[in-house]
Amino acid sequence: MHEIPGEQFERVLPLLAGGDWRPVLPEAVCERINPGRVFVDRADAPSSAWIWLACGYFYLCGQPPADAAQSLADQMNADLVQAWAAVGERGLVLAPLSAGWQAVLEGFLAGKHYAPIYRREYRLNPGRFRPSAAPPGFRLRRMDADLLARLGGMTTWRSPADFLAHGLGFCLLDGEEIAAHCASVFASRTRVEIDVHTAEGCRRRGLAHAAASALVKACLEEGREPNWECFWNNEPSNALAGSLGFEKCADHAAFYWEPENKQG
DSSP, X not given: OEEOOGGGGGGGHXXXXXXXXXXXXXXXXXTTSSOXXXXXXXXXXXXXXXXXXXXXXXXXXXXXXXXXXXXXXXXXXXXXXXXXXXXXXXXXXXXXXXXXXXXXXXXXXXXXOEEEEEEEEEEEOGGGOOOOOOOTTOEEEEOOXXXXXXXXXXXXXXXXXXXXXXXXXXXXXXXXEEEEEEEEEEEOSSEEEEEEEEOGGGOSSSHXXXXXXXXXXXXXXXXXXXXXXXETTOHXXXXXXXXXXXEEEEEEEEEEEOOOSSOO
């Protein structure tokens, strides 16, 4: 497996299209909308690929090559773990998008400290979606450069300009304070990955629902598919998804791994 330049990323898209689990994150990287790194077995016609994201996610898709286990161990030791550590990521989510890569990961992680986890995938039922207004005393505003700067930017995007060009988001303001926001942390050409945050002192007041409702509504109006995915045991996120009209599709197996300083 070797790394390829950005202009070749789209060659991996067919490997992402055929599986039961189609997360937005690797698609957004391969469409060169969000930053990331891509590794393949063959640059001209990939049959296997890794998609690396600085936020600690690592997707493996396609049919593993014969040397998959050794190649994965070598690349983790040589570069990938250090690259995550350099941006402050210690806990990693390794997500196999095929049964073959799941078996390779199980072998790679044997004897290491890891935990099996699940990513829960939802799909919106538009017939169940009911938009909600901002609660009294709060003002809804679409994200612009000013709000983005006040939030500290979006680390999953190359720049604020990229987010404003390809992403979308909404803030609920209490006066001039941002009480809650919902944004596309990743986006492909047709789908957006939803992330919601409510300030500590403003929770349990319906703000997350209102902010997420505004984003879902904007997606539907703009012909984009809102994507909701969370960990299977994240009860608040699962409850919010259901209240917005998202319906559970499946739980997808993944692995949580905290590498030691040196991996053998």
